[in-house]
Structures are given as C-alpha cells and as structure tokens.
Amino acid sequence: MKKIRSFNNRINIKNKRIILRSDLNVPIKNKVIQDKTRINLSIPLIENLLKREAKVLLISHLGRPRDLKDHNLSLKPVYEYLKEKISNNIYFFSDKITNKTKDKISFLKNGEIIFFENIRLNDGEIQNDDNFAKNLSSLGDVYINDAFSCAHRKQTSIHKITKHISNSYAGPLLMKEIQSINMVLNSKKKPTTCIIGGSKISTKLGVITTLLKKVDYLIIVGAMANNFIKFKGNKIGKSLIESGSEKIIGEIYDKADKNSCEIVTPLDFAVSESIDGEANLKSFQDIQENDIILDIGQKTIKKINKVIDSSKTVLWNGPAGYFENRNFSKGTISIARKISENTKSNNLISIVGGGDTISAIKNNGIDVNFTHLSTAGGAFLEYIEGKNLPGIEVLK
Numbered sequence: 001m002k003k004i005r006s007f008n009n010r011i012n013i014k015n016k017r018i019i020l021r022s023d024l025n026v027p028i029k030n031k032v033i034q035d036k037t038r039i040n041l042s043i044p045l046i047e048n049l050l051k052r053e054a055k056v057l058l059i060s061h062l063g064r065p066r067d068l069k070d071h072n073l074s075l076k077p078v079y080e081y082l083k084e085k086i087s088n089n090i091y092f093f094s095d096k097i098t099n100k101t102k103d104k105i106s107f108l109k110n111g112e113i114i115f116f117e118n119i120r121l122n123d124g125e126i127q128n129d130d131n132f133a134k135n136l137s138s139l140g141d142v143y144i145n146d147a148f149s150c151a152h153r154k155q156t157s158i159h160k161i162t163k164h165i166s167n168s169y170a171g172p173l174l175m176k177e178i179q180s181i182n183m184v185l186n187s188k189k190k191p192t193t194c195i196i197g198g199s200k201i202s203t204k205l206g207v208i209t210t211l212l213k214k215v216d217y218l219i220i221v222g223a224m225a226n227n228f229i230k231f232k233g234n235k236i237g238k239s240l241i242e243s244g245s246e247k248i249i250g251e252i253y254d255k256a257d258k259n260s261c262e263i264v265t266p267l268d269f270a271v272s273e274s275i276d277g278e279a280n281l282k283s284f285q286d287i288q289e290n291d292i293i294l295d296i297g298q299k300t301i302k303k304i305n306k307v308i309d310s311s312k313t314v315l316w317n318g319p320a321g322y323f324e325n326r327n328f329s330k331g332t333i334s335i336a337r338k339i340s341e342n343t344k345s346n347n348l349i350s351i352v353g354g355g356d357t358i359s360a361i362k363n364n365g366i367d368v369n370f371t372h373l374s375t376a377g378g379a380f381l382e383y384i385e386g387k388n389l390p391g392i393e394v395l396k
Helices: 037-051 074-087 130-137 172-185 204-214 222-232 247-257 298-309 330-345 354-365 378-385
Strands: 015-023 055-059 092-093 113-116 143-144 168-170 192-196 216-222 262-264 268-272 281-282 294-296 312-316 351-353 372-374
Touching: 015 037, 037 055, 037 074, 037 354, 074 092, 074 113, 092 372, 113 168, 130 262, 168 172, 172 298, 172 351, 172 372, 172 378, 192 298, 204 216, 204 247, 216 222, 216 298, 222 247, 222 294, 222 330, 247 262, 247 378, 262 298, 268 298, 294 330, 298 330, 312 330, 312 378, 351 354
Parallel strands: 015 055, 015 143, 055 113, 092 113, 143 168, 192 216, 192 312, 216 262, 312 351, 351 372
Antiparallel strands: 268 281, 268 294
C-alpha cells in the first residue's frame, strides 16, 4: 500500500503561500455558531503555519448551497470567530475565485491569513472542474488537505487541485483520523457492535452490507429505524421514511442471518405531533396516525445498554433521535454515556463519528471518553467500508 504524503515541520514553508483545505463546516443558526468543535481542532495547524512565516489561504465549505448565490451558507460567522481566536491579521475574501484572484490577494504578508468564502459557492467546485482547479491552485505553492470529512468527495478543493500542485500533503487532523480508525479496526475485539443512525438507508447500504460481515450486532436508530419498524408490520404514524426501502431491508435481514449478525431495532419511542413538541413515550401498538417518532424510548435504551455491556468493540455513527429538540435527545445522550462509561471502566474499544453525533453530545454538555472521536460522517463510514477515498488517493 502506498504511503500518504503527510505534512510535517521539516517542510520549509517560509514565504510560501499555503492553500489549507480545512473542515469548518459547522452548524450555524441565525449567524450564531452552534458547535465550534471542528474550528477549534483546526486552529493549531493554522497557528503553526503562521508561526513559521507562511501565507495562509484558508478554504472550507459550509453545507450544501442551493445555488451559487446562497448567502445563508456564508462562512462569515466562522471568520468572526477566528478573528477572536487568532491574533494574526486575517482577511475575508468574499469574491468568487477566478484567474484574477491571485493579483487581488498579492498584498498578503508572511504570517497573515486570507479566509475564502464558502468554496461551494464557486462554479466548478462540486463538478471537480479542471479550469477551476487551475485557478485555485495558482494561488498557492503548497496544498494541505486537513479535511478528512470531505475525503470521499471528488470535488476540486479536495481532489482535482492536487493535479496542479505537486507539493500536496495530508494535514495532521486527516492523518490522525486515518491512524485512529485503522488502529480500532485492526485491533477490534469480539463481540463487535455497530450503531447506525441517520435518515436514509440507501446512502448507507454499502457500509451496512460490509458491517454485517464484520460485526455481531447491528443497532439501527434514528429515522432510518422507522423503515425497519414499518417493514415488520408496525404503525409509524407520520414518521419520516424512505420510499421503496422494503427490498433493501429484506436483503439486509437475509445477509444478517447468513452472517450470524443480530439486528436490533427500537422497541418503544418518544413521539410528538410536532418536532418542536413535548416527548410522549409510546410502544408499537399505541402509535397514532398523527404521531411522529423522534427518539427511542426507555426499553430500547435498556436493550442497547445490554448489547454495549456484552461488547468489546463499538462503532457508532448517527444520533438516535431529533436531538435539535432536547426533548428528543435522551436516546443519543444515553448511548454516548454508556459507551463512554464502558470505555473508561471495561476497556471497551470505541470509535464515534459524525458531525451530528458530536453536536448532540456537545450541545448537551456531557463529558465523554471514547477511544476515538471522529468529526467525519460519510467519509468515516466509507473508510470503514474499505473504499478508496478520492481525497486520500491523490495524496499517496
């Protein structure tokens, strides 16, 4: 296996223009950052580059813009936060990146930063366009990808840019993610449990199929579980489901049987007629037509805790409920606490990933201890699945 070219302190970057692709994709509501974890993790490398007298060109995406004028997904709040945390001069570049951008930023001095607006607001980023790659790469002498969460994307600032900058490296956060996940996967002990949340089965079918061959228990939570509940002939009211998922679920159960993997789905729920409502605990037979399943109930939490107690390795991606409303965050918090307790006391190997999972934990202010906490979601799952991630392959 080819080694990944990783950035280190021996590389001379004084007077060099460093294009740093970070993961600053954080939840923002009414221009207020809800969870600063990803930003805070990115700051040490930024400060290292500044201390070594480099010129930093900072790039990130934010969400999935509807179009190139979607100003609801501006990185300006992140820029304001970085100004508070970093003492060096930092400028915000709100224009699109073109072949004239290099001249516009020529004023930048050693130890200063230009932070570019949401890279996905540029035509060509999502398409992995070569012309945009040329314009983007012309801005820098060295490229560093420190955004593992985007490594599964074939997008210009992750993939095609490396075609035009030979001095391309993986940053320390990206390397830490890979090394930590490898360490857990290579040293995992049985029984092994995987807990998967989220809404769509189809986007996670590959990783679920792969995991069925590797784990002893697969716990399905979140809106994804509604499909399994309905498949078994139970009522789900107005709960979110994925149309046409019956065939996929049938295949999952067949493969689970063949691989002796037990699938665990919710036994009871916290429901409401609105996502902003209060939590009402109900079992299968009590679900009404207007009920929306928004979290797991106490019986399900006890069942999951029992599985975790019997496990030596746990992988978890995706919250158990609609954690944005604290009334429906109990399932997620209970899982987090149980995994953390067992990691501390029972030598459980635990790896937890996904931005929503981290936000749910951080927003509730609980102290957790996992073997590895990953900020990535899709990339985390695809790496576990064994896929070659485009953003990593180009750095080998």
